[in-house]
Amino acid sequence: MAKKPSAPNNTKPATIHDQKATRGNGGELHQIAEGDTPVLTTAQGGPVADDQNSLRAGERGPTLIEDFHFREKIFHFDHERIPERVVHARGYGVHGFFETYESLAAYTRADLFQRPGERTPAFVRFSTVAGSKGSFDLARDVRGFAVKIYTKEGNWDLVGNNIPVFFIQDAIKFPDVIHSVKPEPDREFPQAQSAHDNFWDFISLTPESMHMIMWVMSDRAIPRSFRFMEGFGVHTFRFVNAKDESTFVKFHWKPKLGLQSVVWNEAVKINGADPDFHRRDMWQAIQSGNFPEWDLHVQLFDQDFADKFDFDILDPTKIIPEEVLPTKPVGRLVLDRMPENFFAETEQVAFMTQNVPPGIDFSDDPLLQGRNFSYLDTQLKRLGSPNFTHLPINAPKCPFQHFQQDGHMAMRNPVGRVNYQPNSWGEGPRESPMKGFRHFPSEEQGPKLRIRAESFADHYSQARQFFISQTPPEQRHIADALTFELSKVETPVIRERMVAHLLNIDETLGKKVGHALGLETMPKPADAAVATRQDLDPSPALSIIQRGPKRFEGRKLGILATDGADGALLDALIAAVEKEKAAFELIAPKVGGFTASDGKRIAAHQMLDGGPSVLYDAVVLLPSAEAVTDLIDVATARDFVADAFAHCKYIGYAGAAVPLLERAGIAELLDEGTIELTDAASAAAFLTEIGKLRVWGREPSVKLK
């Protein structure tokens, strides 16, 4: 029998620990607007009385279609999603500014490069390429480094990557390379991974990708932080000055905190422990006021240099080594503010290579030319209306006037009678041959052809140059990465084909990977359009390890502590970390914290299970002699130590931690990277020492693959 309806929802006061609320008829909680608390409304502004219950016929009856609040709320929720980016779907944006160091008027009339010390607002989005929006941060992948600078003459988007070359030479191959790396279409896996047949099948049939492959298999593809990576505009662009003279330019972002990557075994574990590792790192840096900075460097050259350079400056699979053409710092990028809303800013930001202010122009690089079509095209699909420039994150910050109008979601519309030009009303904006963008009048001629220039045909020489520029640990990592990736390829002939390419790059590398894959016979080197040059000098600038930081600044120390931990030593360590402008986290058996030897109760940042050592750049073991007897039986405590050691990290330890070192199997292996801490002086010395970040000499004995 139907229950008798009770009159409007009767509520009674309820207290849930610290929260005062009211309880409704069915036991549900209501928080009621009182005092200055704003009243909840519908999107139309109508005040809402009850947001916990839909309108129904009778207490237990069906929901009524008359319930406009319910319908509006569900309707809006149903339409919350927009398509994710077709590439670079997972990303993280940050606001900041660009500051010019010196006037570049001799090279470019771009307004932002005219006045030293002038700051221009900027927004940067870092990303991975292959994974979907919800994938993990430490995928082995290229990182996007897209910069939007809101100049006084319109937005300049430098849509770059953390790798200065690309897989392909012509944009017509972009859908193919991306299809090949994305999950295979019949099975929809693997997610955010290049380790599968389709990718290596395509690559092994695309020799122009070999230079990029060396970079993608290097530590560049597993950066420790967005803050510790370089960015590159990749293509050759042009600067054009007020006299309409052109200078070729390549753009490089160099992080002030130096370069740093993780090792593969660590990356795999970070993805499990904290899939948001990179975005959390950026969030924490900005929130704690440690604003990351990059210098913008340029390589400037003219046509004579381009004609004499060994490779085609229009080929995006080539670099100009810094040792051949030094870079010059021209400004800095500082990131200092998180978006207020991820969707509004990071998700809706629309970068386009075609967004260049007067004074910056394109070269004929066929990849860049294709990109200039693709970005505008994709934004319409992704953002749903040609009015995406009306979104605050995409709108210029300089005055702008045009006659574009209407369309879905038009927020800004022409005022007055005139919406065309020329007009005789004397209203509205007019063109300016002097101030307006003038395309550099390069002379182009030749028959219409579908052809790749012969000057693009050397696919191996710079791949070799990259490889021989790496330190031994970095070369090992490249060989291990190739072996790992190709071991996931199920079709043996694809593995062999790749080894045939590697033999052209470096015979030792090819053989090492071939043996590690268990090839019974080594293939012949691949047929090369142009033989690999053996005479290119190594470029030390290409090595991360040689360009690492000298200090621990900006890095994070993990301190494993228990009840009875040496309070004085802990205080000294924390003081040393802060002096170094580094960060730390305390990891303890219980997140509630521990009581140090001096009786101080200290909250932990992480419980042991949630704070594995892969999340830190170096670790300290600070158990008490009593607590360590329990700790040695805990698998996560042993992993904490064993992983830190295997990943070549510095380990500081109090004497009481020795049983833990023993149980983790490293007591016999202690080296210059395992340092006993006794007092404030040793804590300070430890912080200096760990500026070296890793003990690479340990790696061959650890034999971590």
Ligand code: HEM
């Ligand atoms: C040097 C080569 C390239 C670099 C450095 C590069 C870089 C990037 C970056 C950083 C993003 C993410 C932008 C963001 O954070 O919103 C992106 C997105 C994208 N790229 Fe590229 N890309 C390259 C080549 C290409 C090519 C050849 C095409 C197509 C012909 C292309 C099409 C796209 C598309 C469609 C998006 C999604 C844009 C969006 O939905 O907002 N890219 N690219």
